[in-house]
Amino acid sequence: MLNRRLFAGASGTLSAALAVLRPGRKAEAAKPKSFDVEPRGTQGRLERMPNLDTDSRVDFTTGLRRYRTDVLESAARARFNEILQANGLDPKANIPHANFAALVEDDVVIGLEGRVRIDSQRMAHRLFKQAFEREQDRYIAELEAYDKAGPGTLELNPGLVMPDYTRHEIHMQPGGYVGNAFAGAIYHYGTNAFYEAGKIMNYQDEHHAQLASQVPAPADGKMMRILDMGCGIGQLSIALKERHPKAEIWGIDVGAPMVRYGHMRAVDLNVEVHFAQRLAEDSKFPDGHFDVVASYILHHEVPAEASRKIMAEAFRVLRPGGVYFPIDFYTGNRQMPSTAYGNFQEWKDHRWNNEIWRIEYRQMDFPGALKAAGFAVNQDGPAAWYNKANIIGVKPA
Amino acid sequence: MANDQTDKTHTAAFIKSDVDDVVMLGNPMTDNLVTSMQAMGAEVWALWRRVRVMEKLLAERGITQAMIETYVPGEADTADWQKERDAFIVRTIGPLSRQGHLKVGAEWQKKS
Numbered sequence: 137m138l139n140r141r142l143f144a145g146a147s148g149t150l151s152a153a154l155a156v157l158r159p160g161r162k163a164e165a166a167k168p169k170s171f172d173v174e175p176r177g178t179q180g181r182l183e184r185m186p187n188l189d190t191d192s193r194v195d196f197t198t199g200l201r202r203y204r205t206d207v208l209e210s211a212a213r214a215r216f217n218e219i220l221q222a223n224g225l226d227p228k229a230n231i232p233h234a235n236f237a238a239l240v241e242d243d244v245v246i247g248l249e250g251r252v253r254i255d256s257q258r259m260a261h262r263l264f265k266q267a268f269e270r271e272q273d274r275y276i277a278e279l280e281a282y283d284k285a286g287p288g289t290l291e292l293n294p295g296l297v298m299p300d301y302t303r304h305e306i307h308m309q310p311g312g313y314v315g316n317a318f319a320g321a322i323y324h325y326g327t328n329a330f331y332e333a334g335k336i337m338n339y340q341d342e343h344h345a346q347l348a349s350q351v352p353a354p355a356d357g358k359m360m361r362i363l364d365m366g367c368g369i370g371q372l373s374i375a376l377k378e379r380h381p382k383a384e385i386w387g388i389d390v391g392a393p394m395v396r397y398g399h400m401r402a403v404d405l406n407v408e409v410h411f412a413q414r415l416a417e418d419s420k421f422p423d424g425h426f427d428v429v430a431s432y433i434l435h436h437e438v439p440a441e442a443s444r445k446i447m448a449e450a451f452r453v454l455r456p457g458g459v460y461f462p463i464d465f466y467t468g469n470r471q472m473p474s475t476a477y478g479n480f481q482e483w484k485d486h487r488w489n490n491e492i493w494r495i496e497y498r499q500m501d502f503p504g505a506l507k508a509a510g511f512a513v514n515q516d517g518p519a520a521w522y523n524k525a526n527i528i529g530v531k532p533a
Numbered sequence: 534m535a536n537d538q539t540d541k542t543h544t545a546a547f548i549k550s551d552v553d554d555v556v557m558l559g560n561p562m563t564d565n566l567v568t569s570m571q572a573m574g575a576e577v578w579a580l581w582r583r584v585r586v587m588e589k590l591l592a593e594r595g596i597t598q599a600m601i602e603t604y605v606p607g608e609a610d611t612a613d614w615q616k617e618r619d620a621f622i623v624r625t626i627g628p629l630s631r632q633g634h635l636k637v638g639a640e641w642q643k644k645s
Contacts, residue, residue: 177605188602189581199615199622200571211630247557248567248629254552255568276541292543305550315547392543413543490550 180339181405182328190267194329197260201333204252212249216240216477231476233483240480254488257308257326264325265310268318276317282400287408290399292392296413301439301493302390308490313368313391320369320397341371344432347463348375350518351430352528354457359383361426363453365416365446366390366434370398373409376430377402386421388414417445424455432463436497443500447509451531460511460529463520465494467502467527503527567629577625 176184176191185191217227219239225231240246268275283290298314305312309326313319331338338344353359360383364373367387377385387409389395395411402409414420416434429450435443450460466472486494503513511529520526558564588601606614 176603184605193577195618196577196622199618200626202619203622203626207627207630211632242559244558245630245632247559250555251557251564251567252571252626252629254555254557255571258552259572280541294540294543298545300548303546303548305547305552308550308552311544312547314545317542317544319544392545396543488552488555490552 181341181401182324182339185264185325186267186271190263194260194263194325197256197263198329198333200252200256200259201330202335204249204256205333208249208252212246213477215243215245216480219243220476225476227476229476230474231479233479236476236480250484250488253484254308257330257489260329261308261310261322261326264322265316265318268321272317275321279317279396279400282403283396285403287406288399288402289410290396291410291412291414292396293413294392296390296415298390299415299442301442302415304492305490306437306492313389313394317393318397319391319393320395320400323394324369324371324397324401341375344371344375345378347372347432347520348379350463350520350526351376351379351428351461352459352518354427354459354530356457359427362386362428362430363388363419363421363426363450365419365429365431365450366437367398367411368394368432370395370402370409370411372430372432373398373411374402374405374407377407377409383427384410386410386412386426388412388416388419390415417442417449419449419453421453423452424458425453426458427455428459428461429454430461430463433465435462435464435502436491436494438497439493440496440500440505443497444505444509447506447511447529450529451509451511454531456531457533458531460506460531461517461520461526462529463526464497466498467515467520467525472498570629571626 174183175186176188178184185194220227220231220236223236223239225236225239283292303312303314305315307326309319309322310316311319311322313323316322328338331343336343351362359380362376362380362383362385364370364376364385364387367373367389368391370387370389373385373387377383385408387395387398388411389398390413392413395413398409399411402411412420416431416438431446435446438446447460447462450462454460482494482498485491503515506513506527506529509529510531512532514528514530515525517526517528556564558567588598591601592598
């Protein structure tokens with residue numbers, strides 16, 4: 137990994153001194169120096185791909201994604217609308233996928249956009265996977281060296297019972313979030329390339345810093361313990377610590393390779409975050425423990441039943457007056473796709489980007505589920521990501 | 534499902550997606566051809582070969598492999614290279630957006 141202290145500032149120092157070790161957590165140790173694998177330097181906070189050819193091929197896939205969105209998707213949308221009009225349907229109407237699926241199934245212009253969409257994602261993921269697996273002994277040694285380092289802590293739970301829904305290859309990521317030792321790195325490089333293709337630069341975690349800036353404080357302003365549920369590689373967790381240096385930050389995720397990578401990154405950034413491999417719906421924290429619980433794009437990746445359990449768990453671990461801020465698609469005033477093509481794009485993402493529960497998530501009564509969990513719901517919270525407003529759940533005082 | 538996480542890699546069994554089985558273009562070989570074209574790219578291969586030859590020749594003259602591997606372009610070069618990359622993609626992937634519609638035996642729409 138890399139030494140990014142230059143970018144981190146001194147955010148972790150005070151809270152590191154105040155941190156209280158909990159039973160079951162590993163003791164902090166000095167940051168390992170001899171295992172820092174950084175052959176080609178960094179781009180912002182992200183270490184460059186370990187060799188020039190991989191870097192260039194990934195760069196190609198980034199350009200390819202831009203070409204797909206700028207050119208191929210425009211052509212596909214135009215063709216889609218032509219086909220619907222030719223069949224007496226209004227493309228601007230909110231037509232469900234089932235009502236037009238057969239009409240567009242065999243069109244090659246639409247098919248090409250889908251083909252390149254899949255291939256550019258697959259190519260990038262495989263390049264990242266191969267790059268790390270090619271030197272797997274070295275990179276696993278690096279992960280192991282960081283497991284017990286600080287600041288912050290890492291808790292791995294080999295005995296954790298994982299629901300099947302957590303084992304899918306979300307976003308077509310090889311091995312998903314649990315099945316590849318380098319899932320954290322694959323996710324990090326993959327999402328950064330995805331963001332870059334969409335012209336959202338995130339090499340300094342700018343995107344997550346923006347998200348963290350929108351997470352609201354409880355009415356009394358107290359924000360000393362914050363939980364990031366389904367934290368993945370902990371980019372939001374780290375951004376929350378950088379924004380609230382005095383707060384104790386926890387990031388939990390079912391994927392051991394994800395929190396392991398997140399912890400390694402946090403150590404390099406000198407940011408004190410406590411990572412644990414735990415389920416969001418069974419976090420093991422005491423009742424009323426946190427002032428704020430946040431999550432980023434978690435709920436659309438889980439079945440509705442799990443989503444409701446996660447809300448109940450967030451309610452349980454929040455103290456009275458605590459705030460729940462689940463950042464996701466169409467929260468708040470829920471600006472859902474409202475055209476036939478929007479519905480088609482959403483369906484394609486669901487089916488062929490392996491977003492298995494995205495449609496189920498959309499069909500949920502999200503505010504209703506939050507209310508059923510006990511929260512007072514505000515659908516006009518601070519804007520997060522592209523949402524015009526993010527939903528907030530407040531645990532009644 | 535019980536956890537089968539191993540000690541060294543901390544990985545567990547996963548459920549493989551079926552995305553590699555989808556046919557988007559009506560014929561699996563057409564899909565394969567498009568995928569293959571993206572993966573290879575004749576121009577990429579030509580550039581790769583050219584770079585390798587240059588590296589060998591440069592190494593003989595004191596520019597080592599390590600110096601090339603660790604070279605990071607400046608901001609101006611990075612911006613220029615990204616423009617070149619985007620133009621490269623238009624040249625190589627652009628033909629895929631062609632929308633032919635005439636059958637092999639079609640008459641000329643306007644012959645003279």
